[in-house]
Amino acid sequence: MSEDQSLAESAYRRLEEDIVTLRLQPGEALTEARLTKELDMGRTPIREAIQRLSWEGLVTIRPRLGIVISELNPGDYTRVMDARHPLEVLLTTSAARLASREERQKLHDCAAAMRDAASANDTIGFLRLDKIFDEIVAVAACNPFAAKAVAPLQTLSRRFWYRYWGESNLIAAATGHLELMQAIESGDETVARTMADDLMRYMRRQAASLVAEVTPPRPV
Incomplete structure (x- = not known):
């Protein structure tokens, strides 16, 4: 470089x-x-x-x-997650199958650091480690096309999460990420696919609840 x-x-x-x-x-x-x-x-x-x-x-x-x-439009979060969900399942499943020993060690180290950040209530530290996690998976999955497509969606998701849940959702968010990292590190494709799908569904429920919260009720 x-x-x-x-x-x-x-x-x-x-x-x-x-x-x-x-x-x-x-x-x-x-x-x-x-x-x-x-x-x-x-x-x-x-x-x-x-x-x-x-x-x-x-x-x-x-x-x-x-x-x-750019502005933060809550309605955009559901569209971000609609696009992100299948790409994350694809990448994490591929990473579980294809990651090198060095990449699995990086995931192990990232998970340990993320656990420490969550315990210390370090939201910024968690976000930095979440980005590192995404970058490790992007390389390990050996699919640069999917990785390039999902990267901006990951960043937008972090922005929404920090704005609306960062002060209250750190432990829950970290737990889902840690379970996914452990599945990828172990090389179990089936578990990795399930963990990725579960995490994306959880985030999509958050997005839906945000839209419901800010959308005024229809007049009767």
Whole structure:
């Protein structure tokens, strides 16, 4: 990886986390000049990071307004999960079958760190480890097409989860992820498929409950 690519990756990760954890608020406008100063980087890596964030649906680039952080529409979460569910089942099942010894060890280490983060009530730490988990599976599954398709859906899911459940749902979320990681690490495809399906169904129920909560009742 070249220096410019490394800087662009660093800029992307910092901005992605700030958007997911709402340090950068929905609807907030940014400029390249501001980001260049705050991240202490040149314009090229900042522009590359912004283009990637735009492709993932986290920012919108608007003429004259600059860069705008995307809004959080609760109704979008159900659509995100509709698309994410089958891709996650595919990737986790493939990872259970194809992961190398090194990748299984990485999953083991990630699970241990995630357990510690949940015990310490460290929501930000959990989110970082969740992203690491997704990246390990993306490589282990040996399906770059599915991995590329699901990555922005995973990021959007983390953003919704942090906004609406991050302070109250950490243990439950961590438990589902830990069970899935253990299944993939063990190489049991059937259990991994079941655990992935269970976790996605749980998240889809959360999405449905959120929509029901914010949707006004129909007049009688």
